[in-house]
Amino acid sequence: MATRKKAAKPATEKLASLTPAGRKESFFELVFEVARQIPKGRVTSYGAIAACLGARSSSRMVGWAMNGADKVKPKIPAHRVVNRNGMLSGKHHFATPTRMKELLEKEGIKVKKDTVVNFRELFWDPSEELI
DNA sequence: CGCCTGACGAAAC
DNA sequence: GGTTTCGCCAGGC
Numbered sequence: 001m002a003t004r005k006k007a008a009k010p011a012t013e014k015l016a017s018l019t020p021a022g023r024k025e026s027f028f029e030l031v032f033e034v035a036r037q038i039p040k041g042r043v044t045s046y047g048a049i050a051a052c053l054g055a056r057s058s059s060r061m062v063g064w065a066m067n068g069a070d071k072v073k074p075k076i077p078a079h080r081v082v083n084r085n086g087m088l089s090g091k092h093h094f095a096t097p098t099r100m101k102e103l104l105e106k107e108g109i110k111v112k113k114d115t116v117v118n119f120r121e122l123f124w125d126p127s128e129e130l131i
Numbered sequence: 132c133g134c135c136t137g138a139c140g141a142a143a144c
Numbered sequence: 145g146g147t148t149t150c151g152c153c154a155g156g157c
Contacts, residue, residue, distance in 0.1 A: 084140060
């Protein structure tokens with residue numbers, strides 16, 4: 001994602017389109033649904049969700065969808081979604097950069113250097129367990 | 132209407 | 145084996 005960009009993000013923080021006013025069921029909703037099913041104390045990756053939805057290559061969209069996670073009614077546990085590395089790549093999008101880590105630790109998940117410890121063991125695959 | 136960005140991922144170098 | 149690029153899709157400007 002580097003190089004191709006030239007300056008910091010200008011805006012794109014609106015996302016008001018996802019408001020409950022008249023949003024339609026889209027890829028985003030599917031992501032939200034799956035994200036809500038993530039058991040407490042477990043984590044998953046953007047790619048896993050995307051793959052579960054049949055959009056393996058659209059993992060980016062999953063992260064994008066998470067942008068609206070905060071404004072959806074049932075709060076989406078976006079903190080349980082990390083990248084394939086187990087790294088808290090989205091922590092910067094929370095109220096505070098440490099919020100995500102704190103939420104995870106509160107659920108019993110250890111975070112070391114912005115990375116979920118035992119990520120592989122805590123990994124929750126929607127394709128297998130969600131069915 | 133076209134270009135850029137973006138919380139990822141896998142391939143290419 | 146670390147770093148860089150492309151791909152994918154959707155939304156903002």
